[in-house]
Amino acid sequence: MRAHRGLVLAGGLAATAIALSGCTASPGDDDTLTVYVGRAESLVGPLIEQFEEETGIQVEARYAATPELTALVLEEGDRTPAEVFLSQDAGALGALSDADLVTEIPADLADQIPAGFTSTDGSWVGVTGRARVLAYDSEQLTEDQVPSTVDDLTADEWGGQVAFAPGNASFQSFITALRVLEGEEAAAEWVAGMADNEPELTENNLASLDLVNTGQAQIGLINHYYWYRQAAEVGAGNMRAQLKFLPGDPGGIVNVTGAAILKGAADDADARAFVEFLISEQAQRYFVEETFEYPLLPGIDAPEGLPALESLVNPGLDLSDLHSVGESQRLLADNGLI
Amino acid sequence: MTAAATTTPRRPWGLVAASLAAVALAAIPVVHLIVRVASADPAELTAVFERPRIPLLVGNSVLLAASVTATAVALGVPSAFLLARARLRWRGMWAVLAALPLAMPSYLAAYGWLAWQPSMRGFWAAWLVLSFVSVPYVTLPVAAALRIGSTGLDDVARTLGRGPLGSFMLGTWPQIRPAVLAGALLVCLYTLSDFGGVALFRFPVLTTAIQQAYSASFSRDEAAVLAVILVSLALLVVVGEQFARGRAARRIQAAPSVGRRRMTRLGPWTVPAVGLLVLVPAVAVVVPVAVLLGRVLTAETLQAFEFAELGTALANTVLLSAGGAVVAVLLALPIGILAARHRGRLVRGIESAGYLALGLPGIVVGLSLVFFSLSVVPALYQTALVLAFGYGVLFMPKAIGSIRSATGQVPVSLEDVSRTLGNSRARTWWAVTARLARPGIFAAALLAAVSAMKELPATLMLRPTGTDTLATELWQRTDISAYGAAAPYAVALLLVAAVPAFLLSDARAGREATREAIA
Numbered sequence: 001m002r003a004h005r006g007l008v009l010a011g012g013l014a015a016t017a018i019a020l021s022g023c024t025a026s027p028g029d030d031d032t033l034t035v036y037v038g039r040a041e042s043l044v045g046p047l048i049e050q051f052e053e054e055t056g057i058q059v060e061a062r063y064a065a066t067p068e069l070t071a072l073v074l075e076e077g078d079r080t081p082a083e084v085f086l087s088q089d090a091g092a093l094g095a096l097s098d099a100d101l102v103t104e105i106p107a108d109l110a111d112q113i114p115a116g117f118t119s120t121d122g123s124w125v126g127v128t129g130r131a132r133v134l135a136y137d138s139e140q141l142t143e144d145q146v147p148s149t150v151d152d153l154t155a156d157e158w159g160g161q162v163a164f165a166p167g168n169a170s171f172q173s174f175i176t177a178l179r180v181l182e183g184e185e186a187a188a189e190w191v192a193g194m195a196d197n198e199p200e201l202t203e204n205n206l207a208s209l210d211l212v213n214t215g216q217a218q219i220g221l222i223n224h225y226y227w228y229r230q231a232a233e234v235g236a237g238n239m240r241a242q243l244k245f246l247p248g249d250p251g252g253i254v255n256v257t258g259a260a261i262l263k264g265a266a267d268d269a270d271a272r273a274f275v276e277f278l279i280s281e282q283a284q285r286y287f288v289e290e291t292f293e294y295p296l297l298p299g300i301d302a303p304e305g306l307p308a309l310e311s312l313v314n315p316g317l318d319l320s321d322l323h324s325v326g327e328s329q330r331l332l333a334d335n336g337l338i
Numbered sequence: 339m340t341a342a343a344t345t346t347p348r349r350p351w352g353l354v355a356a357s358l359a360a361v362a363l364a365a366i367p368v369v370h371l372i373v374r375v376a377s378a379d380p381a382e383l384t385a386v387f388e389r390p391r392i393p394l395l396v397g398n399s400v401l402l403a404a405s406v407t408a409t410a411v412a413l414g415v416p417s418a419f420l421l422a423r424a425r426l427r428w429r430g431m432w433a434v435l436a437a438l439p440l441a442m443p444s445y446l447a448a449y450g451w452l453a454w455q456p457s458m459r460g461f462w463a464a465w466l467v468l469s470f471v472s473v474p475y476v477t478l479p480v481a482a483a484l485r486i487g488s489t490g491l492d493d494v495a496r497t498l499g500r501g502p503l504g505s506f507m508l509g510t511w512p513q514i515r516p517a518v519l520a521g522a523l524l525v526c527l528y529t530l531s532d533f534g535g536v537a538l539f540r541f542p543v544l545t546t547a548i549q550q551a552y553s554a555s556f557s558r559d560e561a562a563v564l565a566v567i568l569v570s571l572a573l574l575v576v577v578g579e580q581f582a583r584g585r586a587a588r589r590i591q592a593a594p595s596v597g598r599r600r601m602t603r604l605g606p607w608t609v610p611a612v613g614l615l616v617l618v619p620a621v622a623v624v625v626p627v628a629v630l631l632g633r634v635l636t637a638e639t640l641q642a643f644e645f646a647e648l649g650t651a652l653a654n655t656v657l658l659s660a661g662g663a664v665v666a667v668l669l670a671l672p673i674g675i676l677a678a679r680h681r682g683r684l685v686r687g688i689e690s691a692g693y694l695a696l697g698l699p700g701i702v703v704g705l706s707l708v709f710f711s712l713s714v715v716p717a718l719y720q721t722a723l724v725l726a727f728g729y730g731v732l733f734m735p736k737a738i739g740s741i742r743s744a745t746g747q748v749p750v751s752l753e754d755v756s757r758t759l760g761n762s763r764a765r766t767w768w769a770v771t772a773r774l775a776r777p778g779i780f781a782a783a784l785l786a787a788v789s790a791m792k793e794l795p796a797t798l799m800l801r802p803t804g805t806d807t808l809a810t811e812l813w814q815r816t817d818i819s820a821y822g823a824a825a826p827y828a829v830a831l832l833l834v835a836a837v838p839a840f841l842l843s844d845a846r847a848g849r850e851a852t853r854e855a856i857a
Contacts, residue, residue: 034803040815042815060804062803068552068701068795068798068799071552071701072708072799074558075558079712079719081719166550201542202540203540203549207538207540210456215456216457216459234636330385333390333391334390336389336390336391336394337391338389338547338550
């Protein structure tokens with residue numbers, strides 16, 4: 001009898017689950033704006049609430065990691081319910097653009113973000129900047145012992161001491177920058193040198209930072225804001241890892257998060273309003289205060305304690321050149337890193 | 339138990355048709371993969387195979403799956419013996435403890451261990467955590483088989499001069515061997531497809547490479563090639579298990595399925611026995627949970643915790659996983675019954691195909707169902723229905739074994755009596771077979787439900803926009819390293835997944851056995 005009741009219960013629950021599906025707004029609904037957000041809800045959710053309050057536009061936000069969401073949109077193709085994609089990195093937006101899934105950002109919006117931090121063809125617009133940095137274990141190293149260029153990391157003394165995430169998009173963007181700035185030969189030499197040096201390979205930036213924080217690795221190649229987020233959780237005074245910025249070095253380039261409007265929403269005023277909001281002064285200040293990223297709208301100060309964005313800009317680098325990430329992956333694959 | 343003896347010769351084509359339909363639905367991810375690989379640029383495909391890392395990834399996957407399976411069997415069979423056949427106090431509690439690791443997602447267990455021992459990495463770390471969280475897949479079915487089986491043959495062997503172990507191997511082992519194989523199959527496929535546990539310990543396997551291919555390169559073709567390699571490995575495992583089970587079935591034709599069951603006195607073995615029963619849940623659950631709770635206490639900033647949010651995620655988790663369990667059982671029923679009652683190449687093929695989705699990582703199944711639902715039922719895309727269906731496809735294999743063995747234990751003679759009394763085949767199935775096999779069918783649903791509760795990547799792909807489950811809320815927080823804020827969700831997920839695990843532990847059977855032992 002007990003099992004029988006259980007089956008009935010399970011059936012009832014299933015029926016409720018099906019009923020539940022009727023309650024959710026159908027995708028592509030006209031009164032709501034569907035936004036795919038490749039970042040955590042706790043970071044972006046409050047900002048979206050501000051947008052809803054101010055404009056009266058209802059947002060259906062779908063949160064997942066940027067790679068998963070990008071794979072999702074590529075699979076959905078032109079049937080995607082997404083109208084705006086807010087990505088954690090420029091590479092994902094480039095992939096959507098390459099698949100011809102996005103529409104051009106109106107010039108009056110795109111032009112507000114300085115060249116170098118946004119797409120060259122208007123396929124997406126930069127929202128915030130993220131600097132590549134070296135995280136180092138402050139119990140094993142002083143700041144001057146930490147190299148000020150990634151070129152030095154292939155030296156024997158760093159054997160087994162460097163952590164990075166070879167499959168991570170930001171890391172691969174850095175490799176691409178290395179290729180663009182120092183040439184294919186130098187980049188290939190660097191990757192081979194690093195592979196020989198038995199690096200600690202991780203799944204993501206956070207894992208690399210954890211290795212440095214626990215003394216498992218002396219140096220980690222990460223994005224700057226991971227440190228600030230973790231410091232907010234455990235207290236800055238408890239951070240064993242410290243950051244060294246690398247102005248002018250390929251290892252210290254500034255990458256961006258950005259937004260794209262999907263093709264199906266080409267004429268959608270709500271989608272435009274949302275992108276406009278993301279690069280408004282209000283949203284830019286929100287990112288500075290809550291996510292510790294660089295604002296890209298001119299005239300807004302960077303988070304406290306960070307070197308000025310201008311000091312990190314790499315004049316030789318056009319972010320749209322980072323599209324050739326496929327070549328970088330081949331390089332990493334040939335050296336057995338991915 | 340006496341599978342071969344209960345086989346009926348005629349093949350009911352209605353059942354075969356229903357099984358084929360279920361297999362067709364369950365095979366969507368595999369078919370999708372094959373179509374994608376077939377239509378990809380051949381140069382890109384060969385480039386994948388030329389990567390120097392591929393042999394390492396395949397080798398690591400095989401090594402991990404084999405060693406985790408062996409460990410789960412080595413720990414699970416003695417545990418099952420203790421639960422079902424030993425005179426032990428607090429039998430119900432031990433049964434619940436033995437099932438508890440089922441509630442633990444591998445990523446959570448790995449995270450807990452890592453937070454305590456940051457230097458854990460590589461093969462041994464992945465082996466430890468995956469082995470211990472998967473022991474119940476062996477313990478539960480084997481304990482159930484031991485409770486049904488008899489010790490009559492053991493006793494005969496003892497009187498003929500065999501030692502305790504020798505007589506066990508002669509008398510009891512053949513009776514539990516199908517259950518051991520079924521459990522080992524689940525463990526092996528689970529290990530092949532797991533991502534979270536191996537990724538945290540930085541042990542490179544095929545699933546981590548598949549995830550990377552989606553993550554950075556956005557090359558879905560490359561990911562598909564890697565997934566095809568993975569599913570080929572899964573196919574080898576499934577066929578291997580069927581081969582081993584087929585031989586076992588022939589050998590036990592004469593084994594009695596009913597008879598006296600003797601309870602073993604442990605004597606000086608009590609301490610190591612209790613040690614084993616404590617060790618598994620301690621490694622899989624107690625250590626990681628304790629460490630996680632420790633993180634909550636030491637976190638400097640606790641974000642505002644909203645009970646309403648937790649409540650919604652909890653309700654969604656329960657509803658969606660229940661829906662998934664129903665779909666899984668509906669898909670698995672015809673296959674399980676067919677496999678229990680019939681033999682032949684067609685039946686074997688259907689059963690194998692039913693198992694394959696379990697060897698695929700959730701992200702692959704998720705993406706294939708995105709494509710499928712958009713092409714076939716676009717109106718249902720991103721509804722709870724598609725997500726529940728996705729869970730059904732992913733976890734149907736976990737239901738097949740339980741349904742097959744439960745059906746196999748219903749004597750065919752009872753069905754024959756019903757048919758002679760003029761009942762139709764369907765009515766006989768409902769009134770006789772389903773009634774007697776009900777505990778097994780219920781167990782199948784519970785197993786699918788507990789797996790669905792923990793599932794993350796397919797949930798992220800398929801869930802309705804704006805719908806959060808405990809697993810997605812947990813991901814949201816760990817992704818930004820807000821471990822303090824993540825802990826309540828981790829605990830809630832464990833507690834809710836512990837309910838089906840508790841029901842699966844068959845505490846009732848434990849209590850009955852206790853009464854027998856005392857009487």
